[in-house]
Amino acid sequence: MKKRLLLLLAGLMVMFVLAACGAKSQQSVVKDLDGTLTDLKSYKAKAKMTLQMGTEPQVYDVEIWHKNPSYYRVNLKNSKKDQSQMILRNNEGVFVLTPALNKSFRFQSNWPKNSSQAYLYESLIQDILEDKDAKFSATKQHYVFETKTRYQNNKMLPIQEITLNKKNLAPVSVKVMDPDRNSLVTVEFSEVKFDADFDKDAFDMKKNMTASQLEVPVMGEADKKEFSVKYPLAELPGVTLKGEKEMKSENGKRIVLTYEGKGKSFTLVQEKADVMPASASTVTVSGEPVDLGFTVGALTDNSIKWTHNGVDYMIASSNLTPDEMEMVAESVQADAVK
DSSP, X not given: OHHHHHHHHHHHHHHHHHHHTSOOOHHHHHHHHHXXXXXXXXXXXXXXXXXXXXXXXXXXXXXXXXXXXXXXXXXXXXXXXXXXXXXXXXXXXXEEEEGGGTEEEEXXXXXXXXXXXTTOXXXXXXXXXXXXXXXXXXXXXXXXXXXXXXXTTTTTSOEEEEEEETTTOOEEEEEEEOTTOOEEEEEEEEEEEESOOOOTTTXXXXXXXXXXXXXXXXXXXXXXXXXXXXXXXXXXTTOEEEEEEEXXXXXXXXXXXXXXXXXXXXXXXXXXXXXXXXXXXXXXXXXXXXXOSSXXXXXXXXXXXXXXXXXXXXXXXXXXXXXXXXXXXXXTTSOOOO
């Protein structure tokens, strides 16, 4: 009898230990993430971002710095390293820097709190915390969440899969998907360092512009090649290309595409971007900075403007919603036939 009792107690102890060491529940992991977000002071991260929105994948190296409460430095470089753009946030506002054109724009904006950001860790945690219907699974090394996105244009990219490291809850990868579950944006993190130290001027606009231009020099006259016309791949029902005009401009040519149909219309303008003189000051821009994946644009109620590979683009419309303008803009970056 005594032997049986000892065996029973031993069995209960084993079951208790196994339960204590068992898999964490979704609620437990979410609670840990909430605590991580509260305690997050700073981090540095590196990632590779791949966009599948055009005919060919576009690959970018992304370097992310964040320091509480609201300092950010996100450096985006294409795989050839000949184009880069940086988003900065400091006490003076939100800046978008394009070193090759010596351009800096300032927004009075609450970015990045107004939308999902696939390469910002705290934004990913917020996506998980806010989606009460998030799906959860676990592998040997990872926790995986499937959540709704908080993109302003979330009809095109409504869901995402966020993979976290079990040991320290660091981000491993993010897949942002369309309604058919095709991954259009993939972010793969290669380095994440929490509690990172920064110099006093790490988020200074002028210092970052100068440093960036050592890596990506300001474009010269020899770099000003003619550009190929690009057409949007995104389809608005019943809206088609009605006209294409080429005009002369100070930088060569200006292309104006006109789209119309079913109560919707917009104009897409493309022309070579100006390289600003070294003495140029920062331009304050109306509207909100909007992440198009391959670049950052300026979005207002009636237009969206962006620069990519040395070309300025603008979509203007009196009857497209901001979401529709953003969706069209995101699809312009790929070479395509009419």
